[in-house]
Amino acid sequence: MKPPPFRYSAPTTVSDAVALLVEHADDDPRVLAGGQSLVPLMNFRLAQPGHLIDLRRVTGLDTLRLEDDVLVIGAMVRQSTAERSPDVALAAPLLAEALGHVAHPPIRHSGTVVGSIAHADPAAELPAVALAADAEMVATGPGGARRIPAAEFFLGPFTTALEPDEILTEVRFPPFPGGHAFVEFARTHGNFAIVGVAALVALAGGEVTRAAVAVSGMGPTPLRLTAAEEALVGRAPGAAAIEAAVDAGTAGLAPAGDLHAGAETRIDIARACLRRGIEGALARALDRR
Structure with a gap:
């Protein structure tokens, strides 16, 4: 080859x-x-x-830093570096958890966080994390730098809003004070996941005040499950709210089947992963209160 x-x-x-x-x-x-x-x-x-x-010799792209609680990851920051970073664990624990699911350690020692997001594989972990976290992409081209919200970045399989003469030079993760969880189902650890779920939940006054949920492997891009988020916000963090969110979040999904899983199987797996993801995020949110 x-x-x-x-x-x-x-x-x-x-x-x-x-x-x-x-x-x-x-x-x-x-x-x-x-x-x-x-x-x-x-x-x-x-x-x-x-x-x-x-890009390996380009100066300044291998920096990982905090700017007023915003985590900034340069284009050449390796996945293993971010996985072990105390700043990532503090400012974007959802990203840190998801990185442990990415392939195997030798891959993570070479692969970059920003490169995975720019590649825009709809089954990959990091695009779903960026979408759930409301990350902001910084693209640099002949006219300078511009920022692209994650919600506008992923256009299709391996297709993004980057122009042909632009480079994704950094990704910015804003803080999310609450609980997090990343859950995926793969045939074996390190393989491409059939379904992945990134979940963030914040609590106050005995109810969910904010939720962000994204799923991978269920469409041509990572998908933000706004219906699941709306089913959680304003409700007590219990079984009823979780089941309502699972039902709402999977109601509109129409994944394509392939040799790994048919459409109905993917939806069943997505329901299980979504339930586990929300439960995990809620548990951590409760621990932080």
Whole structure:
């Protein structure tokens, strides 16, 4: 398995990387970060870029920092680095938990958080986390940087709102004071999940005041289950509220079946994962009070 011929560049600044995207626009250029998704696609010749722009030498993209309680993750922050980071555990524990489900440690040592989100695999964990967490994407192009809400970023399978001459340089995770849980079902740990659920819940005065739920593997993009969120908010955190949220959240789902699971099976799995995710988030929210 070998990729077709391609040209390779290793710029040292973001502006140089963007300039290369513009210069080689006719060659279907691709940006290379961790390469754990792109390189296998190239080896199978499912992706055939004519020019690779490697970000490994670009200064400033490997930073992970807090800005007024907002967690900022640069494009070259490895998944294993974020997984072990105290800042991630404090500011975005949902992300930290989800990272433990991503493939296997050797993959996470090379793969990047931002690269996984930019890849936009509808079955992947991190796009669903970004959607549930109301993350903000920072795209840098010839005209400078612009911010894209996660709700507007994922357009289809492996398709995002990034322009061809833009690079996703960082992702920003706002704080969520409450409980969290990430639950997924896969045939074996580390395999692509059939269904994944990212859940965030906040409590006050004996009732749910805020909820955010996203699911992966159930459509062409990660999906925000607003109906489940609405079924939780304003209710006491008990079995009745959870079942109402599960019913509401799965009522409109219409996943496509494949060799791993039919549509009905996926919905059954989604119900179980959604129930476990909400229960886990509520339990942690109750512990934080």
